[in-house]
Amino acid sequence: MKHFLTTEDWPREDLEQLLVDADRLRGLKDQSLKGKTAALIFFNPSLRTRASFQVAMIExxxxxxxxxxxxxxxxxxxxxxxxxxxxxxxxxxxxRVLSTYVDVICIRCFPKFQDWSVDRQDRLLHAFAEYATVPIVNMETIVHPCQELAHMLAVKDRLGAPDGKKYVLTWTYHPKPLNTAVANSSLLIATKFGMDVTLLCPTEEYLLDPRFMSASEENVKRSGGSLTISHDPQTAYRDADVVYAKSWGALPYFGRWEEEKPIRDAHRHFRVDEDKMALTNNALFSHCLPLRRNVKVTDAVADSPQSMIIEEAANRLPVQKAVLQRLLKGN
Amino acid sequence: MKHFLTTEDWPREDLEQLLVDADRLRGLKDQSLKGKTAALIFFNPSLRTRASFQVAMIExxxxxxxxxxxxxxxxxxxxxxxxxxxxxxxxxxxxRVLSTYVDVICIRCFPKFQDWSVDRQDRLLHAFAEYATVPIVNMETIVHPCQELAHMLAVKDRLGAPDGKKYVLTWTYHPKPLNTAVANSSLLIATKFGMDVTLLCPTEEYLLDPRFMSASEENVKRSGGSLTISHDPQTAYRDADVVYAKSWGALPYFGRWEEEKPIRDAHRHFRVDEDKMALTNNALFSHCLPLRRNVKVTDAVADSPQSMIIEEAANRLPVQKAVLQRLLKGN
Amino acid sequence: MKHFLTTEDWPREDLEQLLVDADRLRGLKDQSLKGKTAALIFFNPSLRTRASFQVAMIExxxxxxxxxxxxxxxxxxxxxxxxxxxxxxxxxxxxRVLSTYVDVICIRCFPKFQDWSVDRQDRLLHAFAEYATVPIVNMETIVHPCQELAHMLAVKDRLGAPDGKKYVLTWTYHPKPLNTAVANSSLLIATKFGMDVTLLCPTEEYLLDPRFMSASEENVKRSGGSLTISHDPQTAYRDADVVYAKSWGALPYFGRWEEEKPIRDAHRHFRVDEDKMALTNNALFSHCLPLRRNVKVTDAVADSPQSMIIEEAANRLPVQKAVLQRLLKGN
Incomplete structure (x- = not known):
């Protein structure tokens, strides 16, 4: 496997192995990538991803x-x-030129938010993958596969085998329309790892792109999980083992966001709070950060012992080490 | 001592030891911080501080x-x-997340210059110090403790023991109101090291924040130095051993700088020049850089053998090595 | 030789040695500059130059x-x-301060495009060279000597000895007026290496600065090459061995570019295409990148086996290693 663009084309067992590798690499500093250089190209700002990739290479x-x-x-x-x-x-x-200078090229390139029919093609990432002669790593485009692995590593640390556990991906309020990448990724990884997944969102318009809905349907067939859609928090949260929160803009409204705003504003109550969490099976809570506290989730939930937000972010470092080693050393 | 936020909470003997360490670390390249990584976070631009911190870690x-x-x-x-x-x-x-990636976090965050009652709390720095699980280093907020040490190292190199030497911190003209950080720091370190300090500024309104005036008063009680306020260059410069120049905005005018401008403009004659320096005991001259030549100080003074501007800037490197070693290795 | 500001003050044999060194350094990773640090100062944006210099130091x-x-x-x-x-x-x-932190300072500083009589003095670069106490390397100002060497290395790889080979530097269309640096450098290096050089440009107004025209005349006297000016592509391309394309703004129009635009627009046909290349002696093609495809040159030429655009860009890395070693180790 030459590139790491999306988990869609990686079998579960390969991803499981990456998580095993990541766990082993936690806190480890070695010389396994001595003499190797990564180019981290940011078409959009980053602090966490940038810091964790840079430290991964250094360590x-x-x-x-x-x-x-x-x-x-x-x-x-x-x-x-x-x-x-x-x-x-x-x-x-x-x-082609960067490929002559470095050993791996990592790219962050967000949608432009004007036309989803264009954004959904993820063309810049795929063009790099086509022309580069070194491996390409996705640092978030319309999916965020490194975040996926960091998230699943946190879930497994807390729950053990994820299969059959009840997982809720909930849309949550944010004042601006955001990228669907982490939502797509959450759906992909939870279904691939055999979880009983509920996608909770305000309306049908907030469903994710058919590519990711279909891939997730395929995942559950293979993994033995399930995928349900809900627009009702009371039902969706019931007996959940994991609640993952993310805000995103509704795909039909790309380029005319002022029309989406009233719908968004009408669903502020999707915020993750203690009342909703009380419906769960003492569920773990997570979010990919940055997190607008008390807007997307209350302090009480974010700071509870069940919150994995810091663990998930910390996992970015060992996960990326594992991915980079796999691509650069083939191990 | 876990963080390096301000010299106020560091006893003189600890600071003296940092200077001894810095002197030893001059020009030294070793592996004492092998495997350690610093995050340098700049909320405001930097070239000198950024370069010297980065090289300090590398060396x-x-x-x-x-x-x-x-x-x-x-x-x-x-x-x-x-x-x-x-x-x-x-x-x-x-x-908390950055603390999982790196070993020390260094922060530059200037006042916003709108409301000193807010700026004076230095909240971002203190919030990092509260939540981080690794040491925090101040790369200039409302004080600039690394500059302080670099300055004092230059003074000691030239004068030996600073105790009892006459030190003038003089406000000098600059077309824009600037941060008080280096002025606060100059006052703190000179009083802590037993010098007879004169704070020379245009009017009472240019006095520094009571926090730093009081801390400096406390310092002189302990160190045997003294602190005098003057608005008259002729008196203040007389017999000085060290002249340190800095421009800063008057605290009462934060957020309404257009009212301060006439006062500032009326004190262009505070510029450090040969005539004033002729009143001194062949005083050393310094300034923290960048320096507007012939506005803050004449070329003749800046380029004289008594000018320590390059030495002080060069000292940033070994001083920061000493601080980073202290925090990261506890030595 | 302390600095690397322009090839004008480097004899051909020294440049030849740098190319020999560069060839040897291709793909090599060693510790020859262990403990050395370069400051790369960009007053203008860069990706290729920045990446290749950074990797050169690292490797x-x-x-x-x-x-x-x-x-x-x-x-x-x-x-x-x-x-x-x-x-x-x-x-x-x-x-002076940066010289105390690092071992070499590399500078990119483009003309400001308002007044060529100012830009042509290249004052910032020369001021750094005057005051710094470490070597200065030009990363493109009004010449681009590292690009020159990378270009000549590519030429020599393909052609062997360049002496007596027919070389065409052709102006080519670009929607905006660009820096003359690479054009100046192309002329300097091709004449220094004994080639029969034709400078092909729309009108007399597109001739390069007299400094570079004269230096090139001097070069051909010493190297046995020649220098011809042409405004006719049909003639200039005939029997060429190398075609180097570059767009630049006409010097008389600095600061009043709207007057140059009609002339520029009237010469879109200077684009390098298959028809013109068919007039040549199966010439090699190159360009310094970035390249506006199908504007400056057709895809068919850029992607032909005779195109050296990727090789030339790849050569930046070993060439800069050779330059940095020469300056920092004196070898």
Whole structure:
């Protein structure tokens, strides 16, 4: 497996092995990637992902270059394009040249939030994967596979085998429409690991892209889990073992967010709070951070012993070590 | 002593030891911090501080991550806040998560210059110190303790024991109101090290915050030095052994700087020049850099053999090595 | 030779040795610059140069600090200036202080495109060279000497000895006026290495600065090459062995670019295409990247086996290793 773009094309057993590796790599500093360099390209800002990737490389004896493009690097992805508009460079050159300098290229590139039919193609990531001659790692585009693994590692640490456990992915309020990446990833990993998953969201319009709904349906067939859709918190939370919260913008409203705002605002009560958590089977709570406290989730839940938010974030480091080792050393 | 937030809570003998350590670490490259990583978080721009901290870690075999937030990372510090405004993340999570990735967190966060009653609380720094599980180092907030030590090391190199030497901290003209941090720090360190200190500033309104005036008064009681206030350069410079120049905005005018401007402009003659220096005991001159030449100080003074501006800046490197070693190795 | 500012003051045999060194250093990772640190100062954005310099230091066991000033670091270069305007710091301090932290300072500083009589002095670079006490490397100002060497290394890899080979530097269309640095550098290196050089550009107004035209004339006297000016692609391309494409703004139009636009637009046909390349002696093609495909050059040419664009970019890494070793180790 050359790239790490999405968990969709990784079998569960390979992901399980990455989690075993990650667990072993916790706190370990070695020279396993001595002489290796990663380019971390951020088309969108990052602190946690950037810090954890950089430390991952350093703690294995390697190095990381942070290329923070801050909107200044406009890359063409279309083959054959007449490049007389904004883009100064084709990804064909960018990917091939960087491949001669570094051993792995990690990319963060969010949707542009104007047209989901474009964003859903994740073209920049795939163009890098096509042209680069070194492995590509997804640091969040329309999925966030490293977050997925960090999350599942936290779940397994607390629950043991996840199979058959009841998992709720709940939409939660946020004043702005956000990327669906972590929601997509949550659905993918929980279904792949055999959990009984409920996707709780305000309306049908908040369902995730058919690609991820279908992949999750496929996952449950293989893993023995299940996937249910709910718009009612009271039902969805009942007997849950894990509650994962994330806010996201409804796909039909890309590019006309002012029309989505009233629906969003009408569902502030989706906030994760003590009352909802009281319906669960003493469920674990998590969120990918950053977290708007008392907007997405109450302090009481975020700070409870069942909250795994810090563990999940801490897991980014060993998980990324495992992914980087797999790609760079083939182990 | 877990953090290095301000010299106020460090006894003189501990600071003296840091200076001894710094002197020993000059030019030294070793592996004393092998495997250690520092996060350098800049909420305000930096070149000198950033370069010297990064090199300090590298030359001791460690590494540094530079997290340049460039205004994009708005952190909530208030416990229990309803985070529906600008801040996307609470420092509680930021500090705890980063603590799982790195061994020490260094922070630069200037006052916002709107309301000194808020700025003077230095809340972000203290919130990091409260929530982080690794040491915190102040890279300049409302004090600048690393600059203090670099300054005092330069003074000691030139003068030997500073006790009883006459020290003038002079306000000097700058077209914009600046942070009081280095002025506060100058006062704190000179009084702590037993010097006869004169604070020379245009008017009473330019006195420093009572917290630092009082701490300096306490310092002189303990150190045997003295603290005098002057608004007259002719008197203040007489027989001085050290002249330290700094410009700062008058605290009562925070948020309404246009009212301060005429006072500031009327004191352009506070510029350090040859005539004033001629009144001194062949005094050493210093300034923390960057320095507006011929505005704050004349070229003749800045380039004279008595000028320590380059030495003081160069001292940032060994001083920070000493601080980082103390915090990370406990030596 | 202390600095690497321009190839003008480096004899051909020294440059040849750098290319021999670069060839040897390809793919090599050693500890030859262990404990050495480079400061990479970018007054203009960079990805390729930044990545290749950083990796060069890392792969020789050293480190690099990236100081991305993003317009926030305004340095005074005039000796004796009254610094009451925009500049907060004099290069005198900046260069001397950084020299105490790092072992080499690499600088990118483009022309400001308002007044060529100012830009052509390249004052910031020369001020750093004057005040710094460590070597200075030019990462592109009004020349781009590292690109020159990477280009010539690619040429030699493909052609062997370049002497007597026919070389065309062609202006090519770009929607915006660009820096002349790479054009100047192309002319300098091709003439220094004994090639029969044709400078192909739309009109007399696109000739390069007299400094570089004269230096190139001097080069051909010494190297036995030649220098011809042409405004006719049909003639210029005939029997060429190497075609190097670059777009640049005409020097007389600095600061009034709207007047240059019609001339520029009238020469879109200078684009490098298959028809023109068919006139050549199966010429190699190159360009320094980034490249606007199908604007500056057609896909068919850029992707042909004769295209060296990726090789030239890849050569940046070993060339810069060779330059850094020469300056830091004297070998």
């Amino acid at each position: 294995m004896g390697g190095n990381a270059l942070v290329l923070d493009t801050a909107g200044t690097w406009s890359l063409e992805v279309e083959p054959g394009a007449m490049m007389d508009q904004g883009a100064e460079e084709h990804v064909k050159e960018a990917a | 001791m075999g460690g590494n540094a991550l530079v997290l340049d937030t460039a205004g994009t990372w708005s952190l909530e510090v208030e416990p229990g806040a309803m985070m529906d405004q600008g801040a996307e993340e609470h420092v509680k999570e930021a500090a | 020789m066991g050293g480190n690099a600090l990236v100081l991305d000033t993003a317009g926030t670091w305004s340095l005074e270069v005039e000796p004796g200036a009254m610094m009451d305007q925009g500049a907060e710091e004099h290069v005198k301090e900046a260069a």
